[in-house]
Amino acid sequence: MKCVDDFRLKLNGKEYVPIVIGGMGVDISTEKLALEAARLGGIxxxxxxxxMDSADRYFGTSYTKNKTFQFKALIGQKDxxxxxxxxxxxxxxxxxxxASAMEKKKGDGLIFINCMEKLTMNAPRETLRAxxxxxxxxxxxxxxxxxGLHANSFKLIEDHxxxxxxKLGIIVSSVRALQIFLRRNAKLNRLPDYVVVxxxxxxxxxxxxxxxxKYDxxxxxxxxxxYLKAEKLEIPLIAAGGVFTGSDAVSFMEQGVGGVQVATRFTISKECGLPDKAKQAYLSANEDDIxxxxVSPTGYPMRMLKKTPAIGIGLRPNCESYGYLLENGKCAYLDEYYRELGSRPDGKIIAVKDKICLCTHMRNYNVWTCGHYTYRLKETTRxxxxxxxxxxxxxxxxxDYQFSKDHKILLPGE
Known part of the structure; x- marks a missing residue:
C-alpha cells in the first residue's frame, strides 16, 4: 500500500511533497502554519x-483606525x-x-497566498489588482x-x-467553471500553473x-x-474538500491528481490562528453539530458549526472600519440589519437571524466555519x-498525512 510520500507534486519542473495547506482567513492559516508546510517540503x-486589519495586529500599523476615522460620518447610515x-x-x-513570511521561509517548499476575490471592497477590480x-x-x-473566481483576474496582472x-492557480468546483476561465483567458497565452478542485x-x-x-x-x-486529456492540457490538479487521512489523499493521487489541499485537520494545530475556544469546539463537535x-452575505452557502457565536447577533455594521464585502455601497447584512431596526419601535436590535456581519465576526473569530469531517477531529488526538x-x-x-497508510491516524507523540 502506498503513502503520500510515494508521490510528488510537479510545478514548473520542480517537485514538492504533494500536501497543500489551504488558505483559511482571517489569519486562520497563519504565517507560522504556512512556514511549517514550506519547511517540510510542501505548500x-x-x-x-x-x-489591513491583520497588518494592524502584527505590524503596528493603523489602517483600520484611520479608515474608521475617515468615514465616521457614515456610521448609522445604510448607504x-x-x-x-x-x-x-x-x-x-x-x-x-x-514579505514577513517570505523572509522567514526555510526548506524546499513554497508559500502561496489565498486571494479571496469576493472581497469586493467597494471597488472590486481596483482593489483586487492592488x-x-x-x-x-x-x-x-x-x-x-x-x-468567487473572477474570469478576468489574470488580465489584471498581465503587465507585471x-x-x-x-505560480498562479484557481479554485473550481466543476469542469464548466474551469472551461469558462480557460476560454476567457485564452488570449493571454497563460494557463494556470495548477487547479484546485x-x-x-x-x-x-x-x-x-x-x-x-448530490455532488462528489x-x-x-x-x-x-x-476534459484536460481531451484538450491535451497538462495542468496539475489538487483535490480539496474531505481529504481527512493520508490514505484519502493517496486515493485521489492514484486517480490522477498531482496533490491534495487540506485544512480541517490543521484548524486544531498549535500554529493555527483560531483561539483555543474555537479549536476545542471543533474537537467536541458531533456530526449533527455541523x-x-x-447566513453569509456573499450569497454563497457556508459550512459551519451550528453554535457559531456569530449567528443571530444584531451587530451594528462596521463598514467604516472594515467594509470588505461592500459592493456599490451595499451588503446583504446591511439590508437585514436595517430591516430589523425598522421593525422595532424602541430602535434596539435584538437579533439578525438571516445574515451575519461577516467582516466583523470573521475578524473576531466568531464564525466557526469548518469542513464536513470536523466531527472526526477527536479521532486525531487525546x-x-x-x-x-x-x-x-x-x-x-x-x-501523518505524508507517511500514514491504511487510513490510520497517529496521535500526538506517536
Whole structure:
C-alpha cells in the first residue's frame, strides 16, 4: 500500500511533497502554519482576507483606525457607497504580510497566498489588482484565486514583470467553471500553473448550492481529468474538500491528481490562528453539530458549526472600519440589519437571524466555519482529564498525512 510520500507534486519542473495547506482567513492559516508546510517540503497558504486589519495586529500599523476615522460620518447610515479603501494602504498591508513570511521561509517548499476575490471592497477590480500586484512585488511564490473566481483576474496582472514567473492557480468546483476561465483567458497565452478542485465537503464558502450532497469530489475530479486529456492540457490538479487521512489523499493521487489541499485537520494545530475556544469546539463537535447555511452575505452557502457565536447577533455594521464585502455601497447584512431596526419601535436590535456581519465576526473569530469531517477531529488526538483535547502541532499533522497508510491516524507523540 502506498503513502503520500510515494508521490510528488510537479510545478514548473520542480517537485514538492504533494500536501497543500489551504488558505483559511482571517489569519486562520497563519504565517507560522504556512512556514511549517514550506519547511517540510510542501505548500502553505497565508490568506489576504482583511489583510489591513491583520497588518494592524502584527505590524503596528493603523489602517483600520484611520479608515474608521475617515468615514465616521457614515456610521448609522445604510448607504455605504462613499466608503473606499486607500489603495496605497491595501498594497502596503499585503506587502508587509507577504514579505514577513517570505523572509522567514526555510526548506524546499513554497508559500502561496489565498486571494479571496469576493472581497469586493467597494471597488472590486481596483482593489483586487492592488492586492495581486503587491503580493507579487513582495516575492510570494504563488497566488491561489479563490472565493468567487473572477474570469478576468489574470488580465489584471498581465503587465507585471512576474506574471509568468509566479505560480498562479484557481479554485473550481466543476469542469464548466474551469472551461469558462480557460476560454476567457485564452488570449493571454497563460494557463494556470495548477487547479484546485474543491468538492462539496470543504469548509467555509462552497461552490455549490444547498443541494451540495448530490455532488462528489471524485466524480468532479474525474470529469476535469477527462476534459484536460481531451484538450491535451497538462495542468496539475489538487483535490480539496474531505481529504481527512493520508490514505484519502493517496486515493485521489492514484486517480490522477498531482496533490491534495487540506485544512480541517490543521484548524486544531498549535500554529493555527483560531483561539483555543474555537479549536476545542471543533474537537467536541458531533456530526449533527455541523450545518450548511445561507447566513453569509456573499450569497454563497457556508459550512459551519451550528453554535457559531456569530449567528443571530444584531451587530451594528462596521463598514467604516472594515467594509470588505461592500459592493456599490451595499451588503446583504446591511439590508437585514436595517430591516430589523425598522421593525422595532424602541430602535434596539435584538437579533439578525438571516445574515451575519461577516467582516466583523470573521475578524473576531466568531464564525466557526469548518469542513464536513470536523466531527472526526477527536479521532486525531487525546482527550485530557479536564475534558479538553490535546492540540497537535502542524508538523505532526503534516507528517501523518505524508507517511500514514491504511487510513490510520497517529496521535500526538506517536
Amino acid at each position: 502553505g497558504h497565508i490568506s489576504d482576507a482583511m489583510s 455605504k457607497s462613499g466608503i473606499v479603501f486607500n489603495l496605497g494602504e491595501v498594497e502596503e498591508a499585503t506587502r508587509l504580510h507577504v 492586492r495581486l500586484r503587491a503580493a507579487m512585488d513582495a516575492g510570494i511564490d504563488g497566488i491561489t484565486l479563490a472565493a 514583470p512576474r506574471f509568468r514567473d509566479v 474543491e468538492g462539496p465537503l470543504a469548509g467555509g464558502h462552497l461552490g455549490f448550492g444547498l443541494d451540495w450532497a 469530489l471524485k466524480t468532479i475530479v474525474g470529469e476535469i481529468i477527462e 450545518e450548511v447555511n445561507l 482527550q485530557m482529564g479536564d475534558g479538553s483535547y490535546e492540540l497537535p502541532d502542524a508538523a505532526h499533522i503534516f507528517r
